[in-house]
Amino acid sequence: MSGTTHFGFKDVPEEEKESLVRGVFDSVASRYDLMNDLMSGGLHRLWKNDMVGWLCPRAGMKILDVAGGTGDIAFRMLKRAACHVTVCDINQPMLDEGRDRAINRNILDNIEWVCGNAESLPFPDQHFDAYTIAFGIRNVTHIDQALKEAFRVLKTGGRFMCLEFSHLKHDWMQKCYDAYSFNAIPPIGKMVTGKSEPYQYLVESIRQFPKQDAFVEMITAAGFGNVQYRDLTQGVVAIHSGRKL
Numbered sequence: 001m002s003g004t005t006h007f008g009f010k011d012v013p014e015e016e017k018e019s020l021v022r023g024v025f026d027s028v029a030s031r032y033d034l035m036n037d038l039m040s041g042g043l044h045r046l047w048k049n050d051m052v053g054w055l056c057p058r059a060g061m062k063i064l065d066v067a068g069g070t071g072d073i074a075f076r077m078l079k080r081a082a083c084h085v086t087v088c089d090i091n092q093p094m095l096d097e098g099r100d101r102a103i104n105r106n107i108l109d110n111i112e113w114v115c116g117n118a119e120s121l122p123f124p125d126q127h128f129d130a131y132t133i134a135f136g137i138r139n140v141t142h143i144d145q146a147l148k149e150a151f152r153v154l155k156t157g158g159r160f161m162c163l164e165f166s167h168l169k170h171d172w173m174q175k176c177y178d179a180y181s182f183n184a185i186p187p188i189g190k191m192v193t194g195k196s197e198p199y200q201y202l203v204e205s206i207r208q209f210p211k212q213d214a215f216v217e218m219i220t221a222a223g224f225g226n227v228q229y230r231d232l233t234q235g236v237v238a239i240h241s242g243r244k245l
């Protein structure tokens with residue numbers, strides 16, 4: 001018998017969350033990165049640069065980027081090194097958007113696009129040198145299972161990196177951030193995409209995500225070592241890193 005899980009602030013049956021999340025991102029795929037710019041004031045680009053910079057991809061690396069459908073992370077990695085990036089996303093419209101962008105940028109080699117679930121990745125064991133996920137892991141139904149899958153598909157010595165919205169260290173900052181998030185982001189989303197519901201879910205899902213130290217414990221429990229994190233913008237987001245030892 002299945003239990004319930006969070007979909008924003010709502011409790012929903014576990015078996016329903018995947019389709020609900022897919023519906024959210026299917027509906028905003030073509031304007032997803034525009035909304036990221038508006039919501040973050042363009043900071044999401046710097047945050048993504050920081051994650052890729054910390055990973056420091058090298059020539060010949062095989063990298064899996066999960067929930068990266070629009071190609072934002074993959075393009076950054078390919079610009080830095082002659083690596084091979086597999087983009088895996090549960091949302092086909094997001095993948096279609098990313099593939100179109102790759103073609104427009106003449107990025108045709110060393111990248112592939114796979115529709116798949118982070119909780120049951122369609123890849124063999126010990127296959128990748130690095131696994132990245134940016135702003136995606138909070139949307140999976142079972143975060144612990146997604147972490148176990150990351151561990152499974154990485155080679156020994158492989159790197160896990162996660163960029164995700166997190167929690168500010170000071171209460172007054174968190175209150176200001178909450179006021180902005182709940183009062184500004186859904187209306188902006190409606191103005192740009194015609195829909196406020198996906199962005200109401202987004203701000204609620206951020207509040208449900210574990211705090212930085214709790215997420216360290218989850219990553220460690222999945223088998224990773226050398227787990228650490230870096231706060232960006234006072235903890236609005238955090239990058240977590242671990243190794244498959």
